[in-house]
Amino acid sequence: MGLPRGHLRSFSTAAVRLHRPPSGSISHEVKDKKEWQLELEQQIARGQLALARQVFDRIPAPDARVYNALIRAYSWRGPFHAAIDLYRSMLYFRVPPNKYTFPFVLKACSALADLRAGRTIHAHAAAAGLHTDLFVSAALIDLYIRRARFGPAANVFAKMPTRDVVAWNAMLAGYANHGMYHHAIAHFLDMQDRGGLRPNASTLVSLLPLLAQHEALFQGTSVHAYCLRAYLDQNEEQVLIGTALLDMYAKCKHLVYACRVFHGMPIRNEVTWSALIGGFVLCDRMTEAFNLFKDMLVEGLCFLSATSVASALRVCASLADLRMGTQLHALLAKSGIHADLTAGNSLLSMYAKAGLMNEAMMLFDETAIKDTISYGALLSGYVQNGKAEEAFLVFKKMQACNVQPDIATMVSLIPACSHLAALQHGRCSHGSVIIRGLALETSICNSLIDMYAKCGRIDLSRQVFDKMPARDIVSWNTMIAGYGIHGLGKEATTLFLGMKNQGFAPDDVTFICLIAACSHSGLVTEGKHWFDTMTHKYGILPRMEHYICMVDLLARGGFLDEAYQFIQSMPLKADVRVWGALLGACRIHKNIDLGKQVSRMIQKLGPEGTGNFVLLSNIFSAAGRFDEAAEVRIIQKVKGFKKSPGCSWIEINGSLHAFVGGDQSHPCSPDIYHELDNILVDIKKLGYQADTNFVLQDLEEEEKQKALLYHSEKLAIAFGVLSLNEDKTIFVTKNIRVCGDCHTAIKYMTLVRNRTIIVRDANRFHHCKNGQCSCGDFW
DNA sequence: GTAGGGTTAG
Numbered sequence: 001m002g003l004p005r006g007h008l009r010s011f012s013t014a015a016v017r018l019h020r021p022p023s024g025s026i027s028h029e030v031k032d033k034k035e036w037q038l039e040l041e042q043q044i045a046r047g048q049l050a051l052a053r054q055v056f057d058r059i060p061a062p063d064a065r066v067y068n069a070l071i072r073a074y075s076w077r078g079p080f081h082a083a084i085d086l087y088r089s090m091l092y093f094r095v096p097p098n099k100y101t102f103p104f105v106l107k108a109c110s111a112l113a114d115l116r117a118g119r120t121i122h123a124h125a126a127a128a129g130l131h132t133d134l135f136v137s138a139a140l141i142d143l144y145i146r147r148a149r150f151g152p153a154a155n156v157f158a159k160m161p162t163r164d165v166v167a168w169n170a171m172l173a174g175y176a177n178h179g180m181y182h183h184a185i186a187h188f189l190d191m192q193d194r195g196g197l198r199p200n201a202s203t204l205v206s207l208l209p210l211l212a213q214h215e216a217l218f219q220g221t222s223v224h225a226y227c228l229r230a231y232l233d234q235n236e237e238q239v240l241i242g243t244a245l246l247d248m249y250a251k252c253k254h255l256v257y258a259c260r261v262f263h264g265m266p267i268r269n270e271v272t273w274s275a276l277i278g279g280f281v282l283c284d285r286m287t288e289a290f291n292l293f294k295d296m297l298v299e300g301l302c303f304l305s306a307t308s309v310a311s312a313l314r315v316c317a318s319l320a321d322l323r324m325g326t327q328l329h330a331l332l333a334k335s336g337i338h339a340d341l342t343a344g345n346s347l348l349s350m351y352a353k354a355g356l357m358n359e360a361m362m363l364f365d366e367t368a369i370k371d372t373i374s375y376g377a378l379l380s381g382y383v384q385n386g387k388a389e390e391a392f393l394v395f396k397k398m399q400a401c402n403v404q405p406d407i408a409t410m411v412s413l414i415p416a417c418s419h420l421a422a423l424q425h426g427r428c429s430h431g432s433v434i435i436r437g438l439a440l441e442t443s444i445c446n447s448l449i450d451m452y453a454k455c456g457r458i459d460l461s462r463q464v465f466d467k468m469p470a471r472d473i474v475s476w477n478t479m480i481a482g483y484g485i486h487g488l489g490k491e492a493t494t495l496f497l498g499m500k501n502q503g504f505a506p507d508d509v510t511f512i513c514l515i516a517a518c519s520h521s522g523l524v525t526e527g528k529h530w531f532d533t534m535t536h537k538y539g540i541l542p543r544m545e546h547y548i549c550m551v552d553l554l555a556r557g558g559f560l561d562e563a564y565q566f567i568q569s570m571p572l573k574a575d576v577r578v579w580g581a582l583l584g585a586c587r588i589h590k591n592i593d594l595g596k597q598v599s600r601m602i603q604k605l606g607p608e609g610t611g612n613f614v615l616l617s618n619i620f621s622a623a624g625r626f627d628e629a630a631e632v633r634i635i636q637k638v639k640g641f642k643k644s645p646g647c648s649w650i651e652i653n654g655s656l657h658a659f660v661g662g663d664q665s666h667p668c669s670p671d672i673y674h675e676l677d678n679i680l681v682d683i684k685k686l687g688y689q690a691d692t693n694f695v696l697q698d699l700e701e702e703e704k705q706k707a708l709l710y711h712s713e714k715l716a717i718a719f720g721v722l723s724l725n726e727d728k729t730i731f732v733t734k735n736i737r738v739c740g741d742c743h744t745a746i747k748y749m750t751l752v753r754n755r756t757i758i759v760r761d762a763n764r765f766h767h768c769k770n771g772q773c774s775c776g777d778f779w
Numbered sequence: 780g781t782a783g784g785g786t787t788a789g
Binding site for chain 2: 243310347
């Protein structure tokens with residue numbers, strides 16, 4: 001039998017090293033070959049592979065049968081490389097491998113995912129004419145499929161003269177593991193039609209997760225029916241099949257069926273419990289998920305696993321139940337599974353979502369093994385807690401440690417640029433996803449659309465949107481919301497109509513975006529129309545968020561009484577945010593009486609956050625009623641609410657420069673103040689008058705003007721004027737709303753410095769040019 | 780067979 005040339009040279013060193021003289025604790029008596037062989041088989045049966053090896057080395061001129069016995073033992077549970085080494089020495093000593101050698105050595109290659117060795121052995125088997133053997137072929141298919149080499153696997157499969165269930169299953173498992181839904185289904189049907197075979201438990205255990213992933217409830221139900229007909233749910237593989245079925249129903253969000261399967265199972269294990277708990281988590285039924293977890297512990301501690309704790313921790317994170325979360329942390333530590341990567345990452349994520357970034361960071365530093373998800377959990381934690389700069393540091397650290405960011409990492413990182421309104425950072429991230437080949441991923445594009453919109457470049461948002469190969473509902477909603485914050489209500493409406501034309505069904509969020517867009521553009525009638533359309537045509541039940549938008553729309557448009565009546569007629573009990581929207585409009589329209597009434601309502605509800613106190617205080621101040629304004633601020637202080645300081649920032653050449661009111665900490669402060677004084681002189685010539693109504697403190701008139709002049713957004717703009725060429729747009733971001741005086745001043749500034757100035761505040765964009773603002777003073 | 784980080788709204 002001819003073996004391919006060249007194998008001797010590459011295999012010789014390993015083979016020589018392996019053939020050491022015998023040593024160790026086996027008997028040294030003289031035995032004949034048959035007796036040694038018997039002892040070898042005994043050692044293998046006992047699982048004593050080291051001793052088996054010593055026996056093997058005593059056997060004079062071992063034949064293929066002897067080699068096969070040990071190779072088979074190695075390929076069972078490892079060490080896998082020993083199986084391959086032994087195969088090599090077999091070739092070295094010119095012992096021809098046979099049809100019992102190849103399946104086992106190939107299995108070892110498969111376990112090591114060593115495609116190179118596998119290909120060589122494939123060639124050897126072909127040379128020996130054994131590559132179409134049932135078992136050799138099955139092992140080859142498994143090897144190729146594991147490394148996603150579908151072509152070679154299909155080739156092997158096609159060349160088989162007869163195929164058994166194992167071969168069909170190997171191919172199916174490959175398609176299923178790589179998420180190739182259509183291939184898998186076609187193969188599954190082919191198996192029954194052309195192959196004339198009936199699916200067995202392994203077939204269905206491969207197929208069901210794929211059906212689950214694609215939420216193919218109908219096919220899943222047929223598989224379930226087949227299991228019942230074939231009594232597959234009654235043999236020893238019952239737990240596997242049952243769990244796979246349960247999980248399929250859970251992933252299809254059909255918890256009733258999932259529970260029914262669960263209760264019908266005579267035997268359950270930790271995977272079964274985890275699958276069911278995970279199903280409840282998926283359907284956002286958190287309390288029930290947690291109760292199941294508790295039931296599981298009552299039924300048996302043996303079910304406790306890293307996976308089930310991970311699900312339970314997600315429940316704690318979602319319910320913000322930190323007390324339960326820390327208890328689980330202790331449970332993990334006690335049960336000794338705390339070192340598990342998955343469980344560790346869930347813990348990290350729970351602390352991060354709860355805003356305990358110090359705890360999250362400590363946990364992160366303590367863990368020796370970190371993967372992409374660990375970094376992702378920390379990174380998104382920082383972004384969600386408004387610490388965008390820290391998020392960038394995590395990203396840098398990740399790259400320094402050679403941990404590859406994936407789609408989810410980038411989807412978490414890009415909003416950090418939106419928070420900072422840092423266009424340069426955003427563009428770098430965009431470049432980064434292009435380099436990584438992720439630029440056309442739907443979720444990535446969605447976050448890019450949002451980022452560009454919030455960084456003032458709605459044109460780039462639209463570019464990303466137009467180039468997307470596949471859009472989902474989030475893509476459309478994000479684009480509509482983007483037009484909304486830019487005050488482009490008409491464009492938002494056009495896009496909404498385009499969305500419907502392309503067959504996308506709007507959801508509840510779509511209407512929030514759309515009505516908000518109308519509100520920001522003063523399109524009161526249109527907004528009302530879309531609210532009616534939503535309820536009557538699409539049957540979407542309005543949520544509190546929709547009512548907030550509607551009150552905002554009506555009240556901001558000057559229909560304060562209608563807004564008030566609208567709140568009265570709501571089927572839901574209006575919360576602080578609804579009244580807050582009305583109060584905000586009272587301030588714009590300087591309606592003190594209603595403002596007072598509304599603020600009384602808010603105080604009854606117990607104000608959450610500080611915004612409402614500030615608004616009420618502003619309303620009194622604007623009316624010159626400083627005593628009452630001060631009183632509100634005293635109540636605010638007594639109740640322990642802190643006003644978040646106004647802060648503005650501007651990005652110059654990729655660096656961020658932040659300012660608070662009256663800030664003198666910037667190195668260029670003298671120049672900035674000088675420029676601002678000059679601007680004041682110039683804009684006064686055009687008729688600007690400081691509107692001291694917006695100064696909250698009861699100061700002398702001159703001091704009030706100064707307090708106004710050095711508002712943070714004015715400082716940032718002055719710095720922009722100094723740092724950027726005239727043709728560049730000055731883009732400033734403010735964490736709270738721009739005050740009325742600044743708004744007026746900015747419009748004058750565009751004239752005296754001939755600039756385009758965009759200010760993004762907590763509410764919307766102010767795109768100012770030639771003395772006009774895009775919001776039409778409607779903000 | 781189960782599990783951990785992600786995008787839109789006010």
